[in-house]
Amino acid sequence: MREVVIKALLVDPSNNTPVVLLKDRASRRAMPIWIGEPEAMSIAFGLQSEEFPRPLTHVLMARLIEGLKASVDRVIIKSCEDATYYASVLLRDVNGELHEYDARASDSLALSLRSGCPIFVAEDVFDDSAIESPFADEDEFHEFVESDLDLDVFRKLSGGSGRGDSAREET
């Protein structure tokens, strides 16, 4: 297992799809994962610690877990088959017991940001898709997030999923 951090959230210009860049903690290598737009928005706001007026889905999920006196121990990206990632969310319940749940990688990453838990990737999965990270150090990353990560892109992409539910949308 390799511990990674969410290093960047970008939009692939070739197909307008969000990409999460997961960087190995122990090297400069990173792996990309293409994800859905709602999860990308949740990750974008999680990265910037920005809160919506109404709780986003993964914020609600983290609060439910916390309210039941459990915690997210870690999330693991375990395998990749037919270009689809398979991940697990591991919860520790009030008695200290671990529970493992099959999950999509995007939900796992969005939940990890809300709970602050570590993210692991299986060695073979990481090695198969790893690239050299474009970011040399943490400073460059923060600079990138502050200057280039345009949340409006995700707001627009998500088509309003993060907003409160409306009695009537404006036309």
Added chain:
Amino acid sequence: MREVVIKALLVDPSNNTPVVLLKDRASRRAMPIWIGEPEAMSIAFGLQSEEFPRPLTHVLMARLIEGLKASVDRVIIKSCEDATYYASVLLRDVNGELHEYDARASDSLALSLRSGCPIFVAEDVFDDSAIESPFADEDEFHEFVESDLDLDVFRKLSGGSGRGDSAREET
């Protein structure tokens, strides 16, 4: 409080936004709620009991709750302010204690479908936006869902959020 059921999921042609129709159990009246596309897709698949190859976000949420030996007791749409609905999810923990969580109406409805819990709406909220339901009885509803509810509309709208996360999207 008024108990309602999710009676239909439609797309408002004026702005291409999904609408959930909540029907009063005790009358023919119903109220519409305009929601986001990812939640609409989750509700659409929940209504037809169709499963994605990978767990959708609200399926994961329901499994986490169940795994922690809690259950969704009910969801309540409590108020509407500035055209935004405020809802609550009520969980019953392993000791029988109730926990209330602030939530968006769309997340509450999607979670109710996965857990089978009842849905309530505050009287004043219901009365403010209720309309006469276009569906006279259950038979008409089932007919409508089978003939007119086109899941491809939601697949298309959601831009792939329900799919597994990809190593690389097709361009």
